Amino acid sequence: MNLDNVLEIIKKNVSHFFPEEEFIKKYNDFLNNKRGPLRVKYGADPSRPDLHLGHYVSLKKLKDLQNLGFEIIIVIGDFTAFIGDPTGRSKTRPKLSKEEVQENAKTYLNQISKVLDIEKIKIEFNSNWLSKLTPYDIIELTSKYTISRMLEREDFKNRFNENESIYIHEILYPLFQAYDSVFLKADIEIGGEDQLFNFTLTREIQKAYGQEPQVIITMPILIGTDGKLKMSKSYDNYIAFNDEAFDMFGKIMSIRDELIESYYKLVLYQEIDEELKTFISENPRMAKENLAYEIVKLFYNEEIAKKVRDEFNKVFKYKEFPEDAIIYELREPETICDILLKVNFVSSKNEFRRLLNQKAIKINNQVINENILINQTTFVKVGKHKFLKILKHDN
Amino acid sequence: MNLDNVLEIIKKNVSHFFPEEEFIKKYNDFLNNKRGPLRVKYGADPSRPDLHLGHYVSLKKLKDLQNLGFEIIIVIGDFTAFIGDPTGRSKTRPKLSKEEVQENAKTYLNQISKVLDIEKIKIEFNSNWLSKLTPYDIIELTSKYTISRMLEREDFKNRFNENESIYIHEILYPLFQAYDSVFLKADIEIGGEDQLFNFTLTREIQKAYGQEPQVIITMPILIGTDGKLKMSKSYDNYIAFNDEAFDMFGKIMSIRDELIESYYKLVLYQEIDEELKTFISENPRMAKENLAYEIVKLFYNEEIAKKVRDEFNKVFKYKEFPEDAIIYELREPETICDILLKVNFVSSKNEFRRLLNQKAIKINNQVINENILINQTTFVKVGKHKFLKILKHDN
Numbered sequence: 090m091n092l093d094n095v096l097e098i099i100k101k102n103v104s105h106f107f108p109e110e111e112f113i114k115k116y117n118d119f120l121n122n123k124r125g126p127l128r129v130k131y132g133a134d135p136s137r138p139d140l141h142l143g144h145y146v147s148l149k150k151l152k153d154l155q156n157l158g159f160e161i162i163i164v165i166g167d168f169t170a171f172i173g174d175p176t177g178r179s180k181t182r183p184k185l186s187k188e189e190v191q192e193n194a195k196t197y198l199n200q201i202s203k204v205l206d207i208e209k210i211k212i213e214f215n216s217n218w219l220s221k222l223t224p225y226d227i228i229e230l231t232s233k234y235t236i237s238r239m240l241e242r243e244d245f246k247n248r249f250n251e252n253e254s255i256y257i258h259e260i261l262y263p264l265f266q267a268y269d270s271v272f273l274k275a276d277i278e279i280g281g282e283d284q285l286f287n288f289t290l291t292r293e294i295q296k297a298y299g300q301e302p303q304v305i306i307t308m309p310i311l312i313g314t315d316g317k318l319k320m321s322k323s324y325d326n327y328i329a330f331n332d333e334a335f336d337m338f339g340k341i342m343s344i345r346d347e348l349i350e351s352y353y354k355l356v357l358y359q360e361i362d363e364e365l366k367t368f369i370s371e372n373p374r375m376a377k378e379n380l381a382y383e384i385v386k387l388f389y390n391e392e393i394a395k396k397v398r399d400e401f402n403k404v405f406k407y408k409e410f411p412e413d414a415i416i417y418e419l420r421e422p423e424t425i426c427d428i429l430l431k432v433n434f435v436s437s438k439n440e441f442r443r444l445l446n447q448k449a450i451k452i453n454n455q456v457i458n459e460n461i462l463i464n465q466t467t468f469v470k471v472g473k474h475k476f477l478k479i480l481k482h483d484n
Numbered sequence: 485m486n487l488d489n490v491l492e493i494i495k496k497n498v499s500h501f502f503p504e505e506e507f508i509k510k511y512n513d514f515l516n517n518k519r520g521p522l523r524v525k526y527g528a529d530p531s532r533p534d535l536h537l538g539h540y541v542s543l544k545k546l547k548d549l550q551n552l553g554f555e556i557i558i559v560i561g562d563f564t565a566f567i568g569d570p571t572g573r574s575k576t577r578p579k580l581s582k583e584e585v586q587e588n589a590k591t592y593l594n595q596i597s598k599v600l601d602i603e604k605i606k607i608e609f610n611s612n613w614l615s616k617l618t619p620y621d622i623i624e625l626t627s628k629y630t631i632s633r634m635l636e637r638e639d640f641k642n643r644f645n646e647n648e649s650i651y652i653h654e655i656l657y658p659l660f661q662a663y664d665s666v667f668l669k670a671d672i673e674i675g676g677e678d679q680l681f682n683f684t685l686t687r688e689i690q691k692a693y694g695q696e697p698q699v700i701i702t703m704p705i706l707i708g709t710d711g712k713l714k715m716s717k718s719y720d721n722y723i724a725f726n727d728e729a730f731d732m733f734g735k736i737m738s739i740r741d742e743l744i745e746s747y748y749k750l751v752l753y754q755e756i757d758e759e760l761k762t763f764i765s766e767n768p769r770m771a772k773e774n775l776a777y778e779i780v781k782l783f784y785n786e787e788i789a790k791k792v793r794d795e796f797n798k799v800f801k802y803k804e805f806p807e808d809a810i811i812y813e814l815r816e817p818e819t820i821c822d823i824l825l826k827v828n829f830v831s832s833k834n835e836f837r838r839l840l841n842q843k844a845i846k847i848n849n850q851v852i853n854e855n856i857l858i859n860q861t862t863f864v865k866v867g868k869h870k871f872l873k874i875l876k877h878d879n
Contacts, residue, residue, distance in 0.1 A: 168619070224563070224617050224660075231653035236631065237644065239652065249632065257634065257655065258626035264652070265619075 090157070092116065098153050102146075102355060104282045105307040112304045115276050126160040130275035130303070132266065133163055133201075135193040136170040140200040141327035142384070143311045143320035146355045147279055148204040150308060159277070161210040163201065164269050165194045168219040169262065200330040203388060218272045219265055230264050233297040234290065239263065242286045263287045267294035270303055279306040283319065311355055314416070314480065316345035325418055325482055334389050336481045338397045339466035341381035343416065343478050346373040349380060357383055378402075404453035410468055414476035422464040425452065428479065434471050444471065485552070487511065493548050497541075497750060499677045500702040507699045510671055521555040525670035525698070527661065528558055528596075530588040531565040535595040536722035537779070538706045538715035541750045542674055543599040545703060554672070556605040558596065559664050560589045563614040564657065595725040598783060613667045614660055625659050628692040629685065634658065637681045658682045662689035665698055674701040678714065706750055709811070709875065711740035720813055720877055729784050731876045733792045734861035736776035737800075738811065738873050741768040744775060752778055773797075799848035800863055809863075809871035817859040820847065823874060829866045839866065 095116065100106055118124045131151055133144075140148075155161050167190040194214070201207060222230070239260045240249050248255050263286070270278060270291045278288050285307050292302035310319040313326025320327045328340045344352065349369050353359045357380070369376040378398065386394040417432055426441045429450075435441045441460070448456045451470040452463075469477040490511065495501055513519045526546055528539075535543075550556050562585040589609070596602055617625070634655045635644050643650050658681070665673060665686045673683050680702050687697035705714040708721025715722045723735045739747065744764050748754045752775070764771040773793065781789040812827055824830045830839065836855070843851045846865040847858075864872040 220619055222619050224615055224622060227619060227622055228653045228656065231656060232651050235649045235651055236635070236655065237647065237650065240631070252632065254630045255632065256627050256630050257659070258623045260631065260652065261623065261626060 095157060098157065099150075099306065101153075102308065102358065103150065103306050104309045105285060105305055107305055111302070112277070115301075115304065126158055127154075127276040128162055128274060129154050129159045129277040129279060130162050130164055130270055130273055131279050132166055132269065133197055134166045134170060135190050135197055137322045138193040138196045139322060139327070139329040139331060140197060141320055141322070141329045142352075142356055143281065143313070143327065145204065145330070146308045146311050147281065148201065149356075149358065150279055150306065152205055154277070154279075155205060155209060161205065162273055162275070163210055163212050164273070165190075165197065165212060165214045166266075167191075167194065167214045168216040168265065196331075203330055213273065215265075215269050219268065222268075227261075230268055230294070231261065233294055234264060236260070238290075263290050264294065267291035271295055271298045271300060274300060275303045276301075277304045277306060279308070281319070282307040282310050309351070309355060311351065312348055314340055314344055316348060327482075328384075329482075330388060333465070333481075334385050334393045334397045335400060336466040337388065338381045338385050338394075338401050339468075339478075340480055341384055342377055342401065343480060344377070346377075349373060349376050352380055352384075356380075356387075404455075404468060410470070410478075411476050414468075414478050417477055417479045419463060419466075419479050419481045422462050424460050425450070425457070425463055425469070426460045428463060429469075429471065429477075432477060434469075434475050434477065490552060493552065494545075494701065496548075497703065497753065498545065498701050499704045500680060500700055502700055506697070507672070510696075510699065521553055522549075522671040523557060523669060524549050524554050524672040524674060525557050525559055525665055525668055526674050527561055527664065528592055529561045529565060530585050530592055532717045533588040533591045534717055534722070534724040534726060535592060536715055536717070536724045537747075537751055538676065538708070538722065540599065540725070541703045541706050542676065543596065544751075544753065545674055545701065547600055549672070549674075550600055550604060556600065557668055557670070558592075558605055558607050559668070560585075560592065560607060560609045561661075562586075562589065562609045563611040563660065591726075598725055608668065610660075610664050614663065617663075622656075625663055625689070626656065628689055629659060631655070633685075658685050659689065662686035666690055666693045666695060669695060670698045671696075672699045672701060674703070676714070677702045677705050704746070704750060706746065707743050709735055709739055711743060722877075723779075724877075725783060727876075728860065729780050729788045729792045730795060731861040732783065733776045733780050733789075733796050734863075734873075735875055736779055737772055737796065738875060739772070741772075744768060744771050747775055747779075751775075751782075799850070805863055805865075805873075806871050809873045812872055812874045814858060814861075814874050814876045817857050819855050820845070820852070820858055820864070821855045823858060823872075824864075824866065827872060829864075829870050829872060 092113065096109070099112075106112075115124075115127055119127060129151065131147060151161050167187075170190050170193075194212075198207060198212065201210075240246055242263070245255055245260070266287055267290055269275075271294060278284075278291065280288065285305070288303070288305045288307070292305070295302045312318065313320035313324060314328065315324065315326040318324045318326055328337055332340065341352070346369075350361055350366070353365060353369070354361050359365060381401075382394050382398050385397055415432055417428055419428075426435070426438060429435045429441060430438075435444065444450050445458060445460075448458075449472050450457050452461070453468055454470075463479055464481070466481045467479040469479060471477070487508065491504070494507075501507075510519075510522055514522060524546065526542060546556050562582075565585050565588075589607075593602060593607065596605075635641055637658070640650055640655070661682055662685055664670075666689060673679075673686065675683065680700070683698070683700045683702065687700070690697045707713065708715035708719060709723065710719065710721040713719045713721055723732055727735065736747070741764075745756055745761070748760060748764075749756050754760065776796075777789045777793050780792055810827055812823055814823075821830070821833060821836045824836060824845075825833075830836045839845050840853060840855075843853075844867050845852050847856070848863055849865075858874055859876070861876045862874040864874060866872070
């Protein structure tokens with residue numbers, strides 16, 4: 090394949106790809122048999138076992154690179170995970186045991202196999218090298234970067250300027266992550282756009298260790314089901330590889346209209362031409378249904394996609410259910426009464442019973458007569474004007 | 485000994501001693517046999533083999549504490565030394581080998597034995613525990629302190645505010661130093677006043693590890709022979725334990741009059757009463773001679789002190805040699821001609837020879853006739869008005 094084609098494939102959908110000239114040199118060296126295949130690193134945090142469509146955006150690009158003959162290395166960040174989350178977002182989360190990490194990593198691989206040919210990828214656990222660093226190694230590593238440059242990272246800068254605590258181990262993380270690339274001699278690193286700082290830092294650390302620095306590829310951020318934040322396990326606004334087909338379909342049906350285009354582009358890799366733009370803007374409900382159908386097809390198959398679409402449409406008559414219905418995230422089975430109390434649709438159990446008697450509560454378009462247990466994605470209507478989407482999350 | 489006496493001994497000359505109530509509790513527990521002797525930590529950096537009067541100020545206090553029955557632990561910072569100087573002052577200094585560190589440490593002990601009973605002290609090399617820390621241990625340690633609090637340390641703050649680079653390993657050093665106290669379960673740490681930040685940080689790290697924090701004793705800073713900076717190996721303004729008696733005498737004779745009082749107080753432990761104040765202000769030359777005599781006596785003996793005093797006075801007639809003569813630091817043997825060229829007392833070798841012929845060059849009050857090699861503290865007069873003190877430094 091000629092270089093122009095390769096570059097076109099790589100550049101599709103990416104938000105950053107640089108330095109292009111360094112990539113070209115590496116690739117030409119490969120073509121001229123001066124070196125082996127380019128080594129592409131992708132880091133995965135095994136602290137929670139769910140991959141989601143946000144990861145899919147990067148994995149899809151990895152798939153492209155795999156097809157181009159590059160060597161794909163998935164780095165399972167078990168060293169990081171074992172230690173706990175550095176960002177302070179979930180400080181109280183207990184450290185994972187080695188067994189839990191291994192278990193999570195195994196489910197990761199199953200999920201990754203839905204996108205990549207895992208026979209051909211290399212899986213590396215970063216504890217294999219990071220846990221063997223001596224204090225002298227760590228001092229060497231930390232001597233290669235300054236405090237002020239580290240504090241230029243957006244989240245650190247904000248926290249520092251607002252006098253929020255940044256614990257010293259937190260700034261070690263980007264360095265450990267960089268050391269992964271040093272150890273693996275990564276030629277390319279790929280990840281979400283929020284990794285840009287870390288990847289750039291990594292280039293400098295590689296140079297400081299006398300290595301050729303990695304080429305950077307970042308993918309745009311996919312916004313989650315909340316319509317605001319990047320899709321992330323931490324924000325619980327994600328559509329998981331492992332979601333049941335009906336839940337996956339329902340969650341995609343619940344995204345905001347403004348996001349439809351980005352999902353077509355980043356998940357389905359579709360060209361956003363005039364025709365598609367018109368379709369989305371004139372018939373967002375239909376565009377979303379099509380999107381949901383295609384994505385379920387991607388992770389399951391055509392038959393299942395058709396089945397859940399029909400099922401969904403049966404319980405959810407067109408246009409009856411408003412797009413901006415309230416959303417409730419379901420983590421474990423709960424009774425409909427408890428849920429309605431939590432979202433303030435009813436103010437007491439008495440009111441709930443009164444509404445039941447009035448046949449005013451509909452679940453998936455069916456009137457209910459008793460308090461039932463909810464354990465999946467469900468659409469609820471109370472009276473004439475109150476709408477609730479219950480979205481199931483597995484965690 | 486009653487508590488008041490103990491407190492009086494401890495407080496003499498110190499610049500900080502706190503928290504007193506914690507000390508009292510520890511000491512009472514010891515008296516009531518609820519615990520063993522209080523453990524006093526003193527850190528020594530073996531990167532250069534010279535102890536000097538600045539160290540003596542702390543060692544003298546350690547001697548007091550040893551006399552009170554406390555357990556003295558000298559921590560040889562060979563972990564730090566092996567890694568190199570963190571302050572960036574001497575970046576290019578090569579890392580020391582293990583053998584060099586051991587060798588330096590040995591000479592340290594010889595020097596310490598001039599002050600403390602080394603049969604009764606414990607010597608600990610901090611590489612014994614610090615080099616065995618795992619990355620997990622280091623992350624735990626670094627998770628106990630924040631960046632912003634670390635940047636409150638005077639030197640870090642100044643460098644940070646002036647956009648000078650602070651490398652990340654530099655902020656690990658106070659934490660490693662703190663870990664020494666954790667590992668040794670130090671009850672008291674003693675050092676120069678410039679250690680106040682590190683010692684206070686150490687209290688917090690000990691608490692974070694569930695330990696009773698150490699009591700802090702800091703000693704005032706002794707100003708060196710340059711009259712400006714703290715006595716330090718890095719500034720080469722020091723009077724070493726190992727200086728030859730004549731050099732030691734000469735260096736003390738060269739300190740500025742304003743410093744005489746602090747040397748009487750901090751080195752000789754003398755009460756600065758009205759009588760002494762008057763003596764110093766009315767006869768600084770004599771006060772300095774007495775000081776030099778007493779300090780040489782401390783490190784050698786009375787006989788040697790007398791001998792070097794007489795020798796010094798023979799070569800150096802009272803008042804002839806001005807206090808503010810130019811000082812030249814002698815590191816290795818050099819010819820007098822080379823030295824005079826360096827300090828611009830002569831502008832060429834020809835001028836040097838002309839002056840020799842004119843019998844215009846006096847060394848230690850003796851006219852010289854040829855270019856001689858200088859290898860000790862020496863007083864030079866050139867012509868009628870040019871005075872030079874050559875101070876020998878061993879390093």
